[in-house]
Amino acid sequence: MAQPHRAEAAGSDCDVLIVGAGPTGLALAAELHRFGVMPRVVDAATDRVHESRALGVQPRTLEVLRPLGVHTELLARGNSAARLRITAGGRVASTPLFDIGADDTAFPFLLFLSQAETEAVLGEHLAEAGVVLDRGVAFESFTQDGDGRLRCSLLGPGGDREELRARWLVGCDGARSTVRHSASIPFRGGRYPQTFLLADLSADGLETGAVNTYLGAEGPLFLFPLEHPAPWRLITARPAANTGPVTLAELQQQADRATGGAVTVRDPVWTSAFRIQHRAAARYRSGRVLLAGDAAHVHSPAGAQGMNTGIQDAVNLGWKLALVCRGAAPDALLDSYDQERRPVGEYVLRFTDRAFSAVTSANPVLRAVRSQVVPRVLPVALRFRQGRAAVFRVVSQLGIRYRRSPAVDASKRRGRGPRPGDRLPDARVLCSGTEVWLQQALAGPRFSLLLCGPGGSWDDAAVQDLRRRFEPFLAIHRLTPADQPDGAGGVPVLVDVSGAASSRLRASGGSLLLVRPDGHIGHRADDGDLSGAERYLARWLAGVAGPAPS
Ligand SMILES: Cc1cc2nc3c(=O)[nH]c(=O)nc-3n(C[C@H](O)[C@H](O)[C@H](O)COP(=O)(O)OP(=O)(O)OC[C@H]3O[C@@H](n4cnc5c(N)ncnc54)[C@H](O)[C@@H]3O)c2cc1C
Numbered sequence: 001m002a003q004p005h006r007a008e009a010a011g012s013d014c015d016v017l018i019v020g021a022g023p024t025g026l027a028l029a030a031e032l033h034r035f036g037v038m039p040r041v042v043d044a045a046t047d048r049v050h051e052s053r054a055l056g057v058q059p060r061t062l063e064v065l066r067p068l069g070v071h072t073e074l075l076a077r078g079n080s081a082a083r084l085r086i087t088a089g090g091r092v093a094s095t096p097l098f099d100i101g102a103d104d105t106a107f108p109f110l111l112f113l114s115q116a117e118t119e120a121v122l123g124e125h126l127a128e129a130g131v132v133l134d135r136g137v138a139f140e141s142f143t144q145d146g147d148g149r150l151r152c153s154l155l156g157p158g159g160d161r162e163e164l165r166a167r168w169l170v171g172c173d174g175a176r177s178t179v180r181h182s183a184s185i186p187f188r189g190g191r192y193p194q195t196f197l198l199a200d201l202s203a204d205g206l207e208t209g210a211v212n213t214y215l216g217a218e219g220p221l222f223l224f225p226l227e228h229p230a231p232w233r234l235i236t237a238r239p240a241a242n243t244g245p246v247t248l249a250e251l252q253q254q255a256d257r258a259t260g261g262a263v264t265v266r267d268p269v270w271t272s273a274f275r276i277q278h279r280a281a282a283r284y285r286s287g288r289v290l291l292a293g294d295a296a297h298v299h300s301p302a303g304a305q306g307m308n309t310g311i312q313d314a315v316n317l318g319w320k321l322a323l324v325c326r327g328a329a330p331d332a333l334l335d336s337y338d339q340e341r342r343p344v345g346e347y348v349l350r351f352t353d354r355a356f357s358a359v360t361s362a363n364p365v366l367r368a369v370r371s372q373v374v375p376r377v378l379p380v381a382l383r384f385r386q387g388r389a390a391v392f393r394v395v396s397q398l399g400i401r402y403r404r405s406p407a408v409d410a411s412k413r414r415g416r417g418p419r420p421g422d423r424l425p426d427a428r429v430l431c432s433g434t435e436v437w438l439q440q441a442l443a444g445p446r447f448s449l450l451l452c453g454p455g456g457s458w459d460d461a462a463v464q465d466l467r468r469r470f471e472p473f474l475a476i477h478r479l480t481p482a483d484q485p486d487g488a489g490g491v492p493v494l495v496d497v498s499g500a501a502s503s504r505l506r507a508s509g510g511s512l513l514l515v516r517p518d519g520h521i522g523h524r525a526d527d528g529d530l531s532g533a534e535r536y537l538a539r540w541l542a543g544v545a546g547p548a549p550s
Pocket residue numbers: 019020021022023024025042043044045053054055056115137138139140172173174175177178179198272274292293294295301303304305306307308310
């Protein structure tokens with residue numbers, strides 16, 4: 001990778017100002033750096049968070065963070081083998097959490113890891129990459145200059161003010177986002193009436209390594225397995241009458257209510273009582289201002305979606321913003337960030353809202369269902385692998401797709417198999433004799449064109465022309481059956497030994513998939529015709545496209 005691109009003007013100008021160094025801001029900074037753009041990152045807090053907050057890293061998040069190389073450290077620090085143990089009405093059901101045979105991902109599990117650890121790993125990655133986090137520096141407001149740049153006012157730790165000119169401003173500054181306020185972007189929604197108790201603590205009487213869940217008429221109590229900063233995270237609804245600071249006695253009282261005295265809690269290292277909001281920003285982009293993470297959407301923690309959605313906003317935005325900053329892509333590519341990620345944020349809001357209402361509602365019918373129907377039905381329901389698999393697809397975020405986005409080609413394709421806008425499914429393939437994941441083989445700060453079929457399926461001269469025209473933002477690979485490896489034209493070959501890759505892609509000789517830098521398919525053809533891929537690249541890499549051969 002070449003040296004990161006910096007703003008051309010001297011002084012305190014920068015290409016991208018990221019406000020907020022939570023998981024979203026850290027992931028965005030890492031993605032921009034990976035694509036050769038050095039951002040300026042400021043955070044009002046003088047230190048990173050040390051409490052657990054979000055505690056589940058979803059499979060899709062691990063996939064999109066893998067190109068940074070941080071997934072190994074995340075896996076080493078977390079627990080990927082948690083079980084689900086549900087106690088309801090005196091009955092106990094226990095099942096592996098994600099044991100549903102999802103073989104099209106390297107990460108078929110929910111990784112339990114506290115947000116503090118996830119942020120630490122991302123922070124260490126940035127430090128190694130030389131990206132500085134300016135802590136203790138608060139963003140105050142911005143105005144727009146005549147040349148379109150943003151004049152941003154920052155307040156430093158000693159009360160000193162700095163004026164910074166930025167081409168792009170990204171608000172990763174959480175639910176109360178000052179960037180969002182400054183850009184006058186509405187944040188619609190409200191607050192749930194209930195207050196919740198959270199505590200990171202030790203406990204006795206639990207199944208080790210399992211999500212211990214107690215369901216009852218009064219609502220659920222969860223104890224999630226953590227390593228840091230304490231062995232367990234407790235979460236439950238707080239009775240309306242309790243209003244003071246959270247005490248160990250109150251936590252024990254709630255544990256007794258839910259578990260009938262089976263669980264003893266002790267040694268809390270962090271407690272919190274909070275009300276949950278459900279709100280969404282009306283726009284994720286307003287001119288040169290963009291929003292990501294909690295600044296754009298906040299919802300209930302049901303399903304462990306919050307931090308994950310924020311990190312995936314960052315990954316969706318990172319490559320687009322970097323290509324625009326580097327003059328490779330047109331500004332219109334950034335509109336697709338709002339068009340792709342806002343529907344995802346809104347969907348997460350709806351789905352977490354339903355899950356949240358089902359387990360907390362005071363409605364007498366739902367209370368009766370929770371206390372009398374669920375205990376009987378749940379142990380049977382958990383045995384159905386297909387049902388668990390469907391839930392897994394949604395919760396794991398592997399099913400997210402952007403089929404209606406302007407940044408993917410519309411497809412007339414019918415039947416099964418991934419279409420433009422879908423995530424590229426993963427499979428093991430051989431690359432230079434070594435077994436690797438397909439997604440990993442294609443990962444890089446560029447688009448990847450995957451040409452399927454045995455030797456002779458493709459016009460080598462046309463393939464080379466295409467590569468030359470879009471260098472350095474296009475890599476080309478061949479996916480060949482096991483018995484016909486062919487490296488003609490210098491295009492690296494991936495050997496589909498088991499046939500799993502071709503089968504998951506529903507690809508045959510003459511299929512081509514153009515994969516975006518975020519692992520979503522931008523264009524697909526199954527008739528050996530390269531012209532659609534050429535048109536797609538000429539549109540979105542207009543700034544680098546070399547002349548078409550005459
Ligand atoms: C108590 C609690 C428990 C939670 N539990 C869960 C859970 O179990 N599961 C789950 O998925 N999610 C949970 N969440 C939500 C999850 O923590 C968030 O979704 C996640 O932190 C969002 O990341 P972010 O980077 O978008 O925003 P944040 O993590 O909020 O980071 C925003 C950053 O911006 C900085 N900032 C703010 N204003 C400014 C400014 N003006 N100038 C400079 N910097 C600024 C802040 O200091 C902060 O570091 C919980 C949240 C809370 C508060």
